[in-house]
Amino acid sequence: MTTVAQVLHNKPEQAVYTIAPDATVLEAISLMAEKEIGALVVTHEDSVVGILSERDYTRKIALMERTSFNTTVNEIMTAKVLTITRAFTVEECLELITDKHLRHLPIVENGTLIGLISIGDLVKAAMEDQKKLIDQLQQYISG
Template identity: 50%
Template sequence: MTVVAKILQSKPDTTVHTIRPTDSVLSALQLMADKGIGALVVTEGDAIVGIFTERDYARKIALLGRTSAATLARDVMTTAVRFVRPDQSSEQCMQIMSTGRLRHLPVVDNGKLVGMISIGDLVKDIISEQKFIIEQLEQYITGTH
């Protein structure tokens, strides 16, 4: 069972990209496109005040006829932010994501934003664990351990 801290360590880039509530949706989308990511944490100082995701854009901008340039992040961000701690397991994260239908979880340690994990990070970790178990079982069965 892998913990979030280990998943964060395995990521090639651990930068958590953030925006302010007063940033335009257009600037948020540009940052997401530039970084190849699907979510941004919305912060005021050190406080997490929301999360802005591709889903927020699709449902709260495009479908409602708003424009990205004229809409602020605070008007469309999700304010009920679920987060995890570095000591939580990948299984706990999968449960939170499945139950909440979430794709991204900020990681908070002692009140400080320290990372972000995605459903893709968790899937990659689970595949790696399963591959290791299969290799161990193959070695045991063939007697090459």
């Protein structure tokens, strides 16, 4: 089974966009729009302290009638962040994402953020694994 390390290696865009907890939500959503991404990892002094997603914005700004101009990221971010390491398998990550209803998993090694994978990255890797298995089985059957 493919590992997170392999997914990161095969990922064309490896940049991880972060934001400080004291930034405004407007700054955060502007960065997400500019980079065409759905989440930012919230960091303080190189440590992951939260994650801010479009879902957080929708539920905690728009529905609660707050404004993006004077609300800070730490007021609406998800503070309980589940992180993984490069050693996790795609299967383990898919289970986590499914069980916890997540869309993104920050990858942390030795306390340092090294990457971020999305549900899309994981599904793509799982599909590639299945294709390889099907090809091997077809070769075995016809061989």
